[in-house]
Amino acid sequence: MSTISTVTVKVPATTANLGPGFDCIGAALQLHNEFKFTRNDSGLVIQVSGTEADKVQTDESNLLYQAFVKLYEYIQETPPSVKIEIKLGVPLARGLGSSATAIVGGLVAGNALAGSPLSDMQVMELAISMEGHPDNVVPAFLGGCRLAATGLNGWKICDLTWHKDIIPVVAIPDFELSTSEARKVLPTEISRADAIFNAAHLGLLLRALATSREEWLKAALQDKLHQPYRKALIPGYDDVETSALAAGAYGMVISGAGPTLLALTDNLHTQAVVTAMANAWKQEGITSHVRSLPIDVQGAVIL
Ligand SMILES: Nc1ncnc2c1ncn2[C@@H]1O[C@H](COP(=O)(O)OP(=O)(O)OP(=O)(O)O)[C@@H](O)[C@H]1O
Ligand SMILES: N[C@@H](CCO)C(=O)O
Numbered sequence: 001m002s003t004i005s006t007v008t009v010k011v012p013a014t015t016a017n018l019g020p021g022f023d024c025i026g027a028a029l030q031l032h033n034e035f036k037f038t039r040n041d042s043g044l045v046i047q048v049s050g051t052e053a054d055k056v057q058t059d060e061s062n063l064l065y066q067a068f069v070k071l072y073e074y075i076q077e078t079p080p081s082v083k084i085e086i087k088l089g090v091p092l093a094r095g096l097g098s099s100a101t102a103i104v105g106g107l108v109a110g111n112a113l114a115g116s117p118l119s120d121m122q123v124m125e126l127a128i129s130m131e132g133h134p135d136n137v138v139p140a141f142l143g144g145c146r147l148a149a150t151g152l153n154g155w156k157i158c159d160l161t162w163h164k165d166i167i168p169v170v171a172i173p174d175f176e177l178s179t180s181e182a183r184k185v186l187p188t189e190i191s192r193a194d195a196i197f198n199a200a201h202l203g204l205l206l207r208a209l210a211t212s213r214e215e216w217l218k219a220a221l222q223d224k225l226h227q228p229y230r231k232a233l234i235p236g237y238d239d240v241e242t243s244a245l246a247a248g249a250y251g252m253v254i255s256g257a258g259p260t261l262l263a264l265t266d267n268l269h270t271q272a273v274v275t276a277m278a279n280a281w282k283q284e285g286i287t288s289h290v291r292s293l294p295i296d297v298q299g300a301v302i303l
Contacts, residue, residue: 004112004113004115005038005039006036006037006038006039007036007037007109007112007113007302008034008035008036008037008302008303009034009035009037009104009105009108009109009112009300009301009302009303010032010033010034010035010300010301010303011032011033011034011035011100011101011104011105011108011140011141011299011300012028012029012030012031012032012101012139012140012143012296012298012299012300013028013029013031013032013033013089013090013096013097013098013101013140013293013296014026014027014028014029014096014097014100014135014136014139014140014256015027015029015095015096015097015168015170015255015256015260015262016095016097016133016135016136016255016256016257017135017223017226017253017254017255017256018205018209018221018253018262019201019205019220019221019222019223019227019251019253020197020198020201020202020205020220020221020222020223020225021135021147021202021205022198022223022225022226023133023134023135024134024135024147024148024149024202025135025145025146025147025148025160025202025205026097026134026135026136026138026139026145026146026256027139027144027145027146027162027168027295028139028140028142028143028144028145028295028296028297028298028299029096029168029170029293029294029295029296030293030294030295030296031089031090031096031293031296032089032090032101032296033086033087033088033089033090033098033101033102033105034086034087034089034303035064035084035085035086035087035102035105035106035109036084036085036087037068037082037083037084037109037110037113038082038083038084038085039080039081039082039113040081040082040083041081042081042083043081044059044060044065044081044082044083044084045082045083045084046058046059046062046064046065046083046084046086047083047084047085047086048086048088049085049086049087049088050086050087050088050089051088051091052088052091052092053086053088055092056086056088056092062084062102063099063102063103063106064084064086064102064103064105064106065084065106066106066130067102067103067104067105067106067107067110067127067130068082068084068106068107068109068110069106069110070106070107070110070126070130071106071107071110071111071114071118071123071126072110072114074118074126075114075117075118077114079110080113082113091172092176093176093177093178093179094172094173094176094177094255094258094259094260095177095254095255095256095257095258095259095260096170096172096255096256096260097136097137097140097256099131099136099179100127100131100136100137100140101140103127103130103131103137104127104137104140104141104300105300107123107126107127107130108123108141108300108302111123112302120141121154123141124137124138124141124142124155124157125154125155127140127141128148128155134148134155134157135148135256136256138157139299140299140300141299141300142157142159142299142300143296143297143298143299143300144159144160144162144295144296144297144299145159145160145161145162145209145295146158146159146160147160147206160206160209160210161209161210162209162210162295163209163210163211163212165212165266165267166209166212166217166250166264166265166266167264167265167266167267167270167292167294168262168263168264168292168293168294168295169244169249169262169263169264169265169270169273169274169277169290169291169292169293170255170260170261170262170290170291170292170293171240171244171260171261171262171263171277171278171281171288171289171290172260172288172289172290173234173259173260173281173286173287173288174286174287174288174289175259175286176259177233177234177257177258177259178257179256179257181233182230182233182257182258183257185229185230185232185233186225186226186229186230187229190224190225194224194225197222197224198223198224198225201219201220201221201222201223204216204219204220205220205221207220208220212266214250217250217251217264218250218251220251221250221251221252221253221264222251223253226254227253227254230254230257230258231254233258233259234254234258234259234261235284235286236280236281236283236284236286237254237261239280239281239283239284240252240261240277240280240281241261242280243276243277243279243280244261244263244265244273244276244277244280246276247265247269247272247273247275247276247277248265248266248268248269248272248273249263249264249265249269249273250263250264250265250266251263251264252264261277263277270292274290274291274292275290277290278290
């Protein structure tokens with residue numbers, strides 16, 4: 001029986017898909033949520049701080065708490081009564097994996113308070129099943145850039161090299177787009193030509209990320225499975241893309257399910273790309289927060 005009474009877990013934001021890697025690759029970014037769980041005797045208490053704190057549920061419907069309960073259901077124990085303190089750094093429903101931080105945070109905290117009965121792989125598989133796809137929860141859990149594929153016997157996860165000279169720039173608009181809404185616009189079937197296009201470009205992307213070879217990066221970010229359908233949900237998409245490319249980005253994609261847009265660039269062009277993307281959205285009447293965010297290599301950590 002564990003004697004731990006409190007645990008704090010820090011979980012990074014993630015950017016999923018990276019263009020052609022729909023539902024299979026994602027990278028962790030240096031922007032975090034922090035979740036502190038403390039056993040108590042007085043029933044569930046959830047306190048939230050940070051921008052957008054008022055948007056997070058503070059009852060049993062809270063996703064972080066649901067993940068915590070899920071862990072205890074899995075190990076067939078009754079979850080303890082807890083106070084949860086949430087410090088929000090990751091904006092909600094913007095395509096930066098906020099739901100994955102909550103799922104990973106709740107499961108990792110639950111496992112720690114329960115005395116660590118589950119292995120990391122078991123926790124991660126629970127997280128994948130809760131989120132429904134692996135591309136946010138896997139890098140949120142492990143850090144770095146990761147590819148996940150269903151294997152013959154469970155998930156196969158591999159780490160991908162992200163060349164140090166490739167700089168991610170995220171342009172986060174002030175409107176939300178839920179993942180479930182952004183998945184509704186996707187077709188259920190695709191053509192063979194589109195499947196081949198994405199397979200080729202995903203292969204190219206993996207080499208481009210590892211080498212930072214310019215002509216590969218410029219071509220590799222193209223996608224035919226989700227972005228052509230989702231663009232319409234993001235006003236100003238084409239203008240922001242044109243401006244980012246003109247300022248020196250290799251390419252631009254939708255981060256996760258959007259509406260955040262992710263450009264990849266180099267050190268030399270980072271500031272110009274940041275300014276260009278913010279200005280392009282401003283001209284559409286959309287306020288955004290645009291910044292470069294380094295890759296997080298730590299993943300979820302217990303502080
Ligand atoms: N810190 C949190 N605590 C509790 N619930 C959260 C937290 N962060 C996000 N959520 C839940 O997740 C929802 C957002 O999930 P959604 O999948 O739509 O977007 P996202 O995860 O931010 O983006 P994407 O999956 O495209 O990267 C929120 O509306 C909220 O219900
Ligand atoms: N692969 C997912 C990521 C967002 O959760 C999607 O694009 O819908």
